[in-house]
Amino acid sequence: MDSEALLSSSYTSGQISFSGLGSGTDFASMVDKLVQLERRHMARLEIWKAEWETKKTGLQELNAKLLSLRTNLQNINTMSKFLVKDAESTDQNVLSATADDKAQVGTHRIEVNQLAQAHILAGTTTQTSTKTDITGSTAQLFDYSYAGGSTISISVPAGTTLEGLRNLINTDPDNPGVRASIIKTGDNAHILQLRGMDLGEGKDVTIAATTTVSGYGTDDFITSQTAQNSQIKVDGYPPGADWIERSTNTISDLLEGVTISLRDIGTVTLNIAVDEEAVKDNVREFVDQVNEVRSKIKELTQVVGESRGSILTGNYGIQMVDSRLKSILAVKGLGFDVDNDVFSSLGMVGITTDSAEGSPSFGLLKLDEEILDHALKNRPDELAQLFAADYIGTSNSSDFRYYSSVNGVTKAGEYTVKYTVSGGVVTSATINGNPADISDTDEITGRSGNPEAGLAVKIDNLADGTFEGKVFLKLGKATEMADALKDLTSTSTGPLHIIKDNYKDITESIDRKIEYEERRVERYEQDLRDRFARLEALLKYYDSLGESINSQLGQLKSDSSK
Template sequence: MADIGKVGAQVSTAGTSSGYWSGQTKFEKLGNGTDFGEIVKNTIKQQGFHQRRLENWKAQWEQKQKSLKEVNTKMSELSTSLKKMDTIGKFMGRVTSSSDSNSVTAVADSTAPTSPYKVEVNQLARNDIWTSSTGFAAETTVVSPAASKISISCGGKTANIDVPAGTTVQGLVKMLNATTELKGNVQVEAIKTGSEYRLKFSSLKMGESNRITFNSGTTLTALAPANMTNLQQGQNSKIKIDGFPEGAGNWIERDTNTVTDGSKGLTLTLKKKTSPDSVIINVNTDTDKIIENVREFVKQVNVVRQALRDISKVDTTKDENKGSILTGNYGVQLAAHRFKDITATKGRGFNNFNSATGAGDKYNTLRTLGIETETSQSSPDFGLLKIDEEKFQKAMKDDPDGVAKLFSADYETNTSSPNFTIKSVIKGVTKPGTHDVSYTVSGGKITSATINGKVARINGWEITADDMSGLGLAIRVDNKNDGAYTGTAGIKAGKTIEMIETLKDMTNAKTGILNIISENYSGIIKNIDKKLDYEKTRLERLERTLKAKYARLDAVLGKYGGKMKMLQGQIAKLGSSKK
């Protein structure tokens, strides 16, 4: 293909003062000074203006496409970052302290109420330990001179074992530990106590239900029930939390010293008996974690905002305003608008706050926390989110849980009426927000029901949305008395979830707005390539035509040049003969 930057380069000389083209051979400069190589070169260069324009045009579209892909990548990275904080449990935490960490310690998750807890430990959980009264001189001592049987129970399982004659102490230990019913429940050891070996049986799990029983069916004398001694009886831990359960003989009992279900979100590690005294466990909100995540949210959102700004901003500092690579692009404007909409609007499912009654959500927009968009065009952070530290710290001090919910409430449900309850929603399907619920009870059954003004399905005392506006929302009716009832069902989704769902839509490979535009650009670039191919072919053809044309001209001029030399020679002879 023709390269307009190289067409017409010198290739050879003929060793004469004049030059001409002949086929693929080029001779430089005829006697009259004409350089056809330069003529071809400049002609192709002049004719290549359209090719150069197409190449520049292609480069611009490729740069636009590259910029879109870079923004799309940043959006995907933002989504990944936000998924690390998309639930209350991830976004916030609890910090705990103990008045006696040698007796009780605790950890708490975000569902644990912030409060002091009074924990009384009556006893710790222990495993069951037994030893044989019979000692043996060595591990190789035969423990079963004749064939015998052993029957042991633990953890709801019973092992009935046939012991062959001649079994040694060491062989018996291996046999017992390999028994399926005892694996994971009982550990058997032969321990030297001085001059003899004694057998030790330990339950591997704590609690009363994991005590070891040597059954009467045992015929091996050394392990007969009468010859076994219980060194430590397996028992449950027993505690009270804030005096619950009431009554001197009533306790929360578990077969472990790590109690995970004594109080919601609270895990207690029991180390020592405290009864009749108690240990105070304090649970508070981890405000440092919330602050860290809020700052990270703002930082990561600003990365994408800055990227959108860079490819669409207009430089007004010059005499003439100059746009960026994608200034005015509809898709970029739409993406930027959606980002601003999320950060400027009320959280989905959050209610307006009534300062007089205290009803509603006090912190329902980022602005209520002191997070707003920089509107000063003279600021280097124009268009980015900024934090009013004084306002933000005030909100954190006032209601840290409320701040966390605005960011990471994970389909949290509520109703405005005691007459019904939200039974279930489908995350990712049911739209967060406020849904209007209306139903009528007559003759002891629901006769009609709507959700968001659309007829809902009725199944006994349950109402299910049958329209896209409330799809996946199921309501359980609690007030079954005849009458007409109305109210709202709220589903709260924080800003991180809203942002993640929006990013998922915007970065979709097929339907994402920037990907659609990028695909359109691919089509434009493909069409430009077709035009470039045509232009390159045209220039190559023109180059060949010009070379052939000037080669013929060279031949003619060469012929006449020869004649001119001959005539010049003859004239010179005539002149000399006259003398």
């Protein structure tokens, strides 16, 4: 066999492999080592990719913490959510009540004389079955009115049963609010009942004289329940035989911020108080949730020793988040005035930052419960405003007052208002130095394009002259931070999302490089195997050739010795 044939038969059939038998050299191990060396660049790419993936995961974890914080802040970002108040009745069987942040703390004595009721008519005509024909062979009319309204006329076909009349009343599209029912009063005894669906005096059901259904006319019903208002007294008022009346048993306009549910006749004491423990839980939750975010930022960015940083040390997106949140926590609230507001910053209610180097909680918020307790017991409303004011407007001037603002348009903050009056008419006005619109001679409104857009101020002093003062539009810390988090976690403009997308692009680019390296190393390995296969085949050929020559030489020696 010639050398070319030997080489071809040694490495071109099937998968290339090296036995080492032909040369005594382990070419397979040599190839593996060379390929391993060639893969070093790919290994570096894998490590690089893992670093970026870790950074991306860190941003995702921080973003999740921010979203969780925002959700929790939204649970306390209004006065009614934050300032929890209880209304406790001494007899829940007579009445129960709930209170919101507008309820005044105190005690009230409430006397219930009667409950509001709906009007009910009961028929006096008894049918042995609900299937009994009540019209015979001729169509009839059933006419009635409700609450003093116009007459409702229902055409009742021939052969209609008691059950059919009930259904005609209830399914009539012109039904003004009357429910018909069948009452079984005994064996083979059924009557028709008509009930007004509204409580209160004057909500009467009246059968019209034009009704022709026999046994169901004006004189065939009795009043089983009178339509009436509820009657109550609050703290002995009104005196004597007079009563406060409502056409409902659920009363929300008697005491501001209190909803009362009447259940029975009787007298109770209603105690309204701040649920101090619930409010403190809201503050504690605020501190804990903020610290969750701060701890994650510390974990991702802290520097260990003098030089070694964490995976996201120096990341500008995290720095933006950290700086924004720290600013909100440190400065006075938007629209708060240090001179006129009892509390204008979190430090005034016991929330500060641990600045002790080496402390396990260094950089985190800490809460002084004693200061919080004092604030809650003495100024609960002002405490609640610091956290949950939802664009509450005030003025420091006796010449004008805050009137209104436009939700989502007017920005919270402090505004300087200046106006001039001549001849009893406002001739010019500015808000924060910007020209303002004047309407109805006594109202100033901020123009669009400025933070004060939509801010309306009511003028009380129309004496000739120039007047100046301030309007404050307050936004609590919970709402301010929730709004900031909405921007920071935006999936389109949020800094963390933008950076995360950038990291994604980088890792995808690395993936493409790794794929290229995979193909290059595969080609390199294949080339090595081809070359070493040829080398082994060649060496095997020469070994065989040497053996043949040695054999021939041996034969010659043998022949010459004969």
